[in-house]
């Protein structure tokens with residue numbers, strides 16, 4: 001299911017002015033980096049129903065070390081990691097929880113690899129409701145679980161994967177009286193479109209040649225493509241950047257599908273990557289992600305966990321930092337310049353999806369390896 005915005009009634013130039021004026025707003029419901037674009041996200045929602053923590057408004061940093069590392073002329077890092085719960089899930093979650101509250105729901109639910117649960121628990125608390133989060137028993141970063149509990153989220157642990165949790169909720173949520181806030185909820189996609197709206201606005205409506213992002217459930221890929229289509233239709237941008245979706249090699253069913261020109265996605269039964277936010281074998285948004293590739297002349301690529309951690313070191317040491325899954329974007333860009341798909345004269349924005357402190361276990365393991373290398377290597 002997908003929401004179609006009625007763009008014909010909107011004037012691009014007027015919106016530009018409106019969005020610009022709202023940049024000086026700090027306290028209203030439209031002060032955040034999602035609801036600033038309310039006309040394109042959820043025009044009907046009454047202002048008093050907005051559940052916001054002024055999410056979005058995240059930094060866009062020019063990265064010299066990233067450009068040198070990836071071998072591209074210019075690289076910007078979009079630090080979605082600076083969102084209030086520490087990941088880009090907030091961009092979409094504010095929209096789904098606001099909509100759910102408007103519908104009169106107060107029991108919210110999700111399946112999660114960790115960040116969705118933290119984000120949902122945070123917004124449910126602000127909305128005065130309850131969050132039920134379905135988390136696999138294994139492979140979720142401990143800090144994300146602690147964060148979810150701290151916000152008052154109720155944990156349901158189960159043997160299985162993210163994919164199993166989602167399948168369970170799709171079957172049972174209604175009888176349990178729960179409002180599902182996974183990205184199968186179209187409001188999540190609408191909210192996440194704000195990511196590309198914000199990048200475009202910060203860059204004065206001229207986007208770089210490429211936007212590179214990690215792909216797990218592919219909700220962000222879907223949102224990016226939908227957002228770009230709308231910006232183009234409204235005349236807010238002239239040139240559409242190409243989108244590159246980067247998957248972790250151990251959980252790359254979408255990349256494999258595209259590479260093999262297959263008709264449909266074959267799920268990866270046992271997804272396995274240290275970048276836990278990407279540990280998804282059956283991405284629900286693959287059809288919408290295909291549309292993004294078609295609209296943007298996009299590509300996919302996969303990278304190993306080693307490549308992910310090497311890129312993460314570059315991002316961390318530049319002072320910006322991110323969780324492992326996020327670094328897949330820069331690692332993917334490097335791979336794409338090496339193979340000649342991205343020209344070295346081109347420019348790219350890499351999305352950093354989650355915060356450095358989100359996965360302390362991975363940090364610790366990595367630190368030990370790096371130090372071992374420095375001392376003995």
Ligand SMILES: *Cc1c(COP(=O)(O)O)cnc(C)c1O
Pocket residue numbers: 087088089115116214215216217218219220221277278323325326353354355
């Ligand atoms: C959710 C998540 C992803 C994957 O995004 P999808 O929309 O599921 O493809 C990547 N990185 C981090 C940190 C995430 O939390």
